[in-house]
Amino acid sequence: MNNEFEWIKSVSQPSYRHSSVKVGVGDDAAIYEPQKGYEQVVTVDTMVEGVHFKKETVPAKATGYKALAVNLSDIAAMGGRPLYYLVSIAVPKRGWTQEELREIYEGMHELSEKWHVDLIGGDTVSTDDALVITVTVIGEIKSGRRLLRSNAKAGDVLFITGAAGSSAYGLEKLLEQGLKAADDPSLKPFLKAHQEPEPQLQAGMLLAEAGCRLSLNDVSDGLAHEAKEIAEASGIDVIIDWNRLPIHESFKEYSLEKQESWVLYGGEDFQLTGTVSPEDWESLSRLFSSKGLPLFRIGSVEPGSGKVYIEREGKKILADKQGYHHF
């Protein structure tokens, strides 16, 4: 990198989409003006080379796209609208070209344009080790409309916004074959799910606008794990009905154990899962289909103490395997 400051300038936005940005990139900190009647929602997630991505599993541009996407997903899981983001990047002294770094930012710029979010700050450092990219997203939620993990009640319906397991299946193929897995057209949707997940912001905002009592979480560590977080936060048990899960046809030729490893414990689907009362489920289901958005009923909520069960052929089995854990 010739000059750190020129580099920062080159990846900054020429102008901001939101007039609420009073000070963006270029001073000691950014300043924005919050909108009255809204709460601010803020989240941060880090992606580490070797842990979250490798050059063999995610191309540079998609690495940027994904780093922003996983954070937009957390905003979606609260029912929020994203507004601004900040990027901290630790660049190894060797192994990454300036062109690849530019591509990482291209990926972020592409997704930020789609969701109308502004890059308002960040940090750039060098490191002897792996590339680390940390993104912070700030958004807003109309007061009283936040969607928490702790909102589930016995009798609720469990739902998910899309297929689970695609990202984990894609990752498995990428780890086996590297980026040439993309040569097989039948793998494309799975590679996309892993490399460039789409944050379910439209669904999250629609759920928040619906204005009913809803619990919500995004699937980063695996469906069973996210359901457990809802179960624990709400003090109930969650039952996942295996036969109702939207599972890709091609999974069915694999053993049940394999299917479960992707669908229940795989992670990085970045779909939204949550619960709602049966009455509100009916109207939500109609609302989503009127907008052409998928929403699947995949289980139920029972009185309990933070456990998750998988129901299959009339039997309830405790989901005791873990999703992705760093420690």
Ligand SMILES: Nc1ncnc2c1ncn2[C@@H]1O[C@H](COP(=O)(O)OP(=O)(O)O)[C@@H](O)[C@H]1O
């Ligand atoms: N190192 C940390 N310091 C403080 N809070 C943290 C840290 N790591 C995670 N958290 C907080 O713990 C909660 C759960 O984090 P995490 O499991 O990463 O959520 P998610 O899967 O939605 O990203 C969040 O509120 C997050 O902000």
Ligand SMILES: Cc1ncc(C[n+]2csc(CCOP(=O)(O)OP(=O)(O)O)c2C)c(N)n1
């Ligand atoms: C090379 C590689 N190996 C394994 C994985 C799988 N993986 C890494 S982190 C993770 C879970 C999600 O990441 P985390 O940092 O826990 O996100 P958060 O829960 O904070 O949103 C998964 C499934 C991967 N993405 N890439």
Ligand SMILES: [Mg+2]
């Ligand atoms: Mg996190």
Ligand SMILES: [Mg+2]
């Ligand atoms: Mg989350």
Ligand SMILES: [Mg+2]
């Ligand atoms: Mg996690």
